[in-house]
Amino acid sequence: MKTESFNAPILLKISPTVQQIIFVLLLILCLFPIISPPIALLLGLIAANLSGHPFLHLNHKATTILLQVSVVGLGFGMNINSAAAAGREGFFFTVGSIAATIVLGTLLGKWFRIEKKTAHLISCGTAICGGSAIAAIAPVIKSDDKQTSVALGVIFILNSIALFAFPVIGHWLQMSQNDFGLWCAIAIHDTSSVVGAANKYGAEALQAATTVKLARALWIIPVTLITAFVFKNKTRKVKIPYFIGLFILAMVCNTYFSPVANAAPHLVSAAKTGLVVTLFLIGAGLNRSVLKSVGLMPLLQGVLLWISIAVGTLLVILYF
Numbered sequence: 001m002k003t004e005s006f007n008a009p010i011l012l013k014i015s016p017t018v019q020q021i022i023f024v025l026l027l028i029l030c031l032f033p034i035i036s037p038p039i040a041l042l043l044g045l046i047a048a049n050l051s052g053h054p055f056l057h058l059n060h061k062a063t064t065i066l067l068q069v070s071v072v073g074l075g076f077g078m079n080i081n082s083a084a085a086a087g088r089e090g091f092f093f094t095v096g097s098i099a100a101t102i103v104l105g106t107l108l109g110k111w112f113r114i115e116k117k118t119a120h121l122i123s124c125g126t127a128i129c130g131g132s133a134i135a136a137i138a139p140v141i142k143s144d145d146k147q148t149s150v151a152l153g154v155i156f157i158l159n160s161i162a163l164f165a166f167p168v169i170g171h172w173l174q175m176s177q178n179d180f181g182l183w184c185a186i187a188i189h190d191t192s193s194v195v196g197a198a199n200k201y202g203a204e205a206l207q208a209a210t211t212v213k214l215a216r217a218l219w220i221i222p223v224t225l226i227t228a229f230v231f232k233n234k235t236r237k238v239k240i241p242y243f244i245g246l247f248i249l250a251m252v253c254n255t256y257f258s259p260v261a262n263a264a265p266h267l268v269s270a271a272k273t274g275l276v277v278t279l280f281l282i283g284a285g286l287n288r289s290v291l292k293s294v295g296l297m298p299l300l301q302g303v304l305l306w307i308s309i310a311v312g313t314l315l316v317i318l319y320f
Contacts, residue, residue, distance in 0.1 A: 020054045023047055023284070030280045031273055037196030038163050040276045044283020045160070053284045063281045066274055067192050068243040073271025074195065074210055075250030076264040077203075083211040083251055094216050097186050097313055098223070101127035105305045112297045117143040120227070121151035122298060126305050129217040130155045130190030132241065136220050141231045146293075153294040154302035156286055159193040162306075163279070166197045170205075177201065179317050181208025185216060187310040192278050199272060214244050 014022075026047055030040045053059065102123045109119025121143060125134045131152055138148045166188060170180040180201050188194045191213050198209035220241060253260040 014051060016054060019052050022051045023054050027277065027280060030277050035276055037200060037276055037279050040280040041160055041163055041196070041283040044280040045286055046283075048284045048287040053287065056285065056287075059281055059285045063192075063278055063285070066278045066281070070271045070274035070278060071191060071195065071210065071214070072243055072246045072250050073267050073274065074206070075247040076254045076260065076271070077268035078207050078211070078251045078254065080248070080251040080255040082207065091215070093182070093186065093313070093316070094212065094219070097309060098127045098216070098219055100312070101305065101309050102223070104308055105301065108301045108304055112301055114297050114301055115147060117141050118147045118150050118298055119301060121148065122154050122302050123305065124223060124227070125151055125155040125189055126302065126309065128219050128223060129213065130159060130193075132191070132217065133220055133223070136224055137227055140224055140228050149290070150294055150298050153286075153290050154298050155189045156282065157291065157294065157299070158302055158306050159188065159190045160283065160286065162188045163193045163196050167200045170201055173314075173318070175318075177204035178208045181205035181210075182212055183310075183314055183317055184209040185212035186313045187306075189306075190282075191217065192275065192282060195275055196279055199275070210247075214247055217241050217244060 026043050029035060030043065035043070047053065055062075105119060105123025105126060108114075109116065109123065112119075114122075120141060121134050121137060124137050125131065127133070134148065134151050134155065138151075143151075166180075166184060170183070175183070181198050181204065184194045184198045184201075184205070185208070188197060191210075194209050194213045195206065198205040218241070254264050255261075
């Protein structure tokens with residue numbers, strides 16, 4: 001999502017220098033353990049709409065790189081054998097939920113008369129891994145900046161809600177750590193919010209959620225290829241999420257190499273801090289201009305699609 005740094009409306013009329021100081025101080029605050037992932041996201045939202053984001057042009061690249069590095073770091077806290085078991089458990093669930101989400105999203109898009117490309121981006125972002133899926137599929141269907149921005153806006157708004165709502169619902173339903181992690185991985189869009197919500201719930205939930213979510217992210221490849229066929233585009237390359245391979249390598253090193261295992265707690269702690277900063281930056285990118293650009297129908301499609309997949313997967317996890 002490309003947005004100019006100082007074009008977004010803000011409530012405080014302050015100089016660029018003061019704006020930068022406020023932003024950097026909030027960023028530094030997110031490095032301390034007292035700031036949880038949901039609070040970091042909230043701080044970012046407040047900064048974006050109160051004082052503004054002075055480095056907005058760098059935000060997308062920074063969040064992408066920081067998220068990928070943080071996810072790889074989390075791999076050093078996981079055992080490859082346990083992760084493989086979690087991945088196998090969620091495989092068929094993942095396939096079924098991805099197919100159902102895309103089909104339902106397409107039907108909702110037609111029902112609400114949303115542009116085909118916008119509806120498809122929202123559907124794929126909900127089905128797989130949020131902004132990463134949208135970034136991979138947008139060039140394949142040759143969507144314009146507005147279509148891509150609307151889809152990203154819908155996904156980021158719902159991600160913000162999920163980060164707060166899911167742990168509350170999980171505790172209310174007394175879900176087990178593993179069940180909650182599986183639910184997060186399937187029903188929350190972006191990896192950042194999945195990991196943030198699961199981390200708040202517990203260590204076992206974090207392991208299950210991260211493993212299943214990254215396995216789910218690999219479905220970007222077949223979905224993108226199918227999308228290219230449906231939209232009759234044979235010229236675009238598929239973006240492969242290579243950082244997932246580094247995540248697996250980190251798990252292998254933690255499982256089989258004791259020197260790495262000894263250093264793992266420090267690496268995981270740094271990765272969790274990186275995730276908190278990532279969520280602050282994501283929140284800081286959600287200014288009022290972004291929120292207003294979404295529009296009612298695409299947002300309604302995203303909300304209904306998200307509620308359907310969240311409720312449907314929750315019922316399957318709890319009762320089947």
